[in-house]
Amino acid sequence: MAIAIERNSPPVRSGSFGPQWDMGDEEIEELIEVIRSCKLNRLSGSKVDQFEQDFAEMNGVKYAQAVTSGTAAVHTAVGVIDPNPGDEIITTAVTDMGTIIGILYQNAVPIFADIDPRSGNLDIEDVEAKITERTKAIIVVHVFGNPCPMEAYVELARKYNLFLIEDCAQAQLAEYGGRPVGTWGDFGCYSFGGKHMTTGDGGMVISNRDDLAHRLKWFADKGNPRSPVYEHYYLAPNYRMTYLQGAVGVAQLKKVTDAVRRKQWVANHLNEVIDGEKGLSLQPVLPEATHSYWVYGFHVDAETVGANAAQFADALQAEGVPANAPYMVYPVNKYPVMAQQRAYGTSDFSYASEEAAAVDYGSISLPSSDKFLETTVVMPMNPSYSDQDAADFSTAIKKVADHYRSKA
Numbered sequence: 001m002a003i004a005i006e007r008n009s010p011p012v013r014s015g016s017f018g019p020q021w022d023m024g025d026e027e028i029e030e031l032i033e034v035i036r037s038c039k040l041n042r043l044s045g046s047k048v049d050q051f052e053q054d055f056a057e058m059n060g061v062k063y064a065q066a067v068t069s070g071t072a073a074v075h076t077a078v079g080v081i082d083p084n085p086g087d088e089i090i091t092t093a094v095t096d097m098g099t100i101i102g103i104l105y106q107n108a109v110p111i112f113a114d115i116d117p118r119s120g121n122l123d124i125e126d127v128e129a130k131i132t133e134r135t136k137a138i139i140v141v142h143v144f145g146n147p148c149p150m151e152a153y154v155e156l157a158r159k160y161n162l163f164l165i166e167d168c169a170q171a172q173l174a175e176y177g178g179r180p181v182g183t184w185g186d187f188g189c190y191s192f193g194g195k196h197m198t199t200g201d202g203g204m205v206i207s208n209r210d211d212l213a214h215r216l217k218w219f220a221d222k223g224n225p226r227s228p229v230y231e232h233y234y235l236a237p238n239y240r241m242t243y244l245q246g247a248v249g250v251a252q253l254k255k256v257t258d259a260v261r262r263k264q265w266v267a268n269h270l271n272e273v274i275d276g277e278k279g280l281s282l283q284p285v286l287p288e289a290t291h292s293y294w295v296y297g298f299h300v301d302a303e304t305v306g307a308n309a310a311q312f313a314d315a316l317q318a319e320g321v322p323a324n325a326p327y328m329v330y331p332v333n334k335y336p337v338m339a340q341q342r343a344y345g346t347s348d349f350s351y352a353s354e355e356a357a358a359v360d361y362g363s364i365s366l367p368s369s370d371k372f373l374e375t376t377v378v379m380p381m382n383p384s385y386s387d388q389d390a391a392d393f394s395t396a397i398k399k400v401a402d403h404y405r406s407k408a
């Protein structure tokens with residue numbers, strides 16, 4: 001239930017906020033061109049090819065493979081590395097189920113490492129502690145757009161001869177060490193559903209791996225090389241992006257840099273506010289990193305503030321600004337699909353390997369993952385936010401913090 005702050009005072013904000021994406025004539029013109037061409041399917045026109053080339057160029061990589069979603073992007077990356085049934089893939093439980101689905105579909109075993117309770121990103125020491133002789137890959141997730149320490153992950157993956165996949169669904173245009181995230185690992189995976197840019201639904205996998213480039217291309221197309229022969233080399237889904245999506249992608253990609261810059265400006269403004277409020281604190285960003293702020297997250301110390309993150313987010317909503325907490329009700333391992341361990345009929349496949357006992361996902365202890373979800377308030381970031389919108393956000397945060405602290 002929303003908690004009204006100072007019931008007699010009007011909310012900080014009564015009007016609505018602008019759209020999540022800058023969408024208009026450019027997308028319409030691209031779409032008209034595709035529809036007039038009568039070539040809507042990936043195999044008949046050229047817009048997805050152009051989108052892939054532009055995306056590869058923007059990130060400075062050799063290969064970009066468009067797919068139908070962020071979930072499909074991670075599945076494609078996992079399919080390309082071709083795990084044996086029972087191979088383990090280490091990742092975080094504070095993520096969208098889309099990070100995990102591809103692991104299960106390829107009959108590999110998701111292994112959850114804990115995270116840093118403040119950045120929300122994987123705890124690299126716990127990742128290393130969970131590596132076994134069955135580990136095939138690590139999937140890092142740059143939570144909210146906040147980059148993981150990629151140099152250290154590249155070193156770790158090399159040390160144990162593992163594949164490194166970056167789930168950049170939330171982190172398009174974020175950087176680590178002056179390079180875009182997604183370019184450090186073997187594969188970088190993107191989502192164009194509700195993220196920095198949109199194609200309705202859609203996704204992309206980027207890579208510099210010459211040796212896996214064909215498999216990457218074909219995995220998204222039923223394992224079929226098409227040219228010079230039409231045949232199917234291995235089991236793979238149809239994740240082909242349509243030209244309608246590709247056309248929107250071409251136009252959206254031209255706008256995404258400005259969109260992220262605007263979000264970063266708003267986030268920097270909020271950083272100053274949060275930094276000055278007793279009991280509130282920032283999601284820390286590594287000095288070598290640039291956060292791209294798909295959303296803005298900050299922490300609430302319930303004891304100092306006199307309210308927890310969920311109460312704080314409710315109060316912000318009552319003040320007319322969007323906020324929510326927790327980001328997820330619980331970590332991914334507690335979702336029924338994981339906790340009940342039923343993906344394929346009545347077997348516990350692929351939650352167990354022949355060598356290892358089935359992982360009891362429901363009872364895994366990930367205390368820092370729980371803590372992050374308990375303390376974090378999330379505010380959506382839009383490129384349409386005006387200076388006044390940013391000011392309303394900060395006024396609402398200060399008002400709610402003052403209100404609760406005065407009662408604590």
Ligand SMILES: Cc1ncc(COP(=O)(O)O)c(C=O)c1O
Pocket residue numbers: 069070071072074095096097098099141167169170191192193194201202203
């Ligand atoms: C970190 C992460 N990975 C994967 C996905 C899946 O993307 P999609 O919804 O496009 O399948 C999401 C979507 O929320 C995400 O946030």
